[in-house]
Amino acid sequence: MDPPAQVADIYASSYRRLVVQLFAVTGDLGEAQEAVQEAFVRLLCHPGRVAALDNPESWLRRVAVNAARTRHRRRRLLDTLLRRQGAPPEVPDLSPDHVVLMAALRRLPRGQRDALALHYLADLPVDEVARTLDVSVGTVKSRLSRGRAALADHLKEREPA
Numbered sequence: 001m002d003p004p005a006q007v008a009d010i011y012a013s014s015y016r017r018l019v020v021q022l023f024a025v026t027g028d029l030g031e032a033q034e035a036v037q038e039a040f041v042r043l044l045c046h047p048g049r050v051a052a053l054d055n056p057e058s059w060l061r062r063v064a065v066n067a068a069r070t071r072h073r074r075r076r077l078l079d080t081l082l083r084r085q086g087a088p089p090e091v092p093d094l095s096p097d098h099v100v101l102m103a104a105l106r107r108l109p110r111g112q113r114d115a116l117a118l119h120y121l122a123d124l125p126v127d128e129v130a131r132t133l134d135v136s137v138g139t140v141k142s143r144l145s146r147g148r149a150a151l152a153d154h155l156k157e158r159e160p161a
Contacts, residue, residue, distance in 0.1 A: 026068050043060065118132055
């Protein structure tokens with residue numbers, strides 16, 4: 001079996017178990033999922049490593065725990081630096097409308113979502129969005145048009161009757 005297929009098999013058989021284990025370590029489901037995903041990404045970056053591992057799940061667990069610890073240390077450092085600055089960082093508008101908009105954006109295909117976010121939320125011109133996404137200006141315009149239409153449909157679904 002080729003290494004990517006082996007990694008896929010390991011993922012299918014180990015992902016949930018690893019997330020549960022890391023959840024116990026971190027106390028945060030999102031952090032646990034991120035750490036386990038990071039471990040799998042590291043394995044995928046070097047798929048030949050799979051054959052050299054006696055126990056791939058053990059290796060993944062160790063990498064995930066280390067990733068979680070690193071993320072925790074960095075977060076603590078950032079919190080310390082922010083406290084020294086005095087003023088708390090600004091939190092984006094979390095109004096109900098903003099939450100609904102973000103939920104609708106998440107339902108769009110990635111290309112449309114990226115184009116809409118960069119053009120309308122980051123206020124980038126179409127040509128800069130094209131450079132950022134490494135696509136043509138025409139592709140960005142198409143994604144913006146389709147994305148606006150799909151976003152309008154998703155938002156209409158959320159309106160009370």
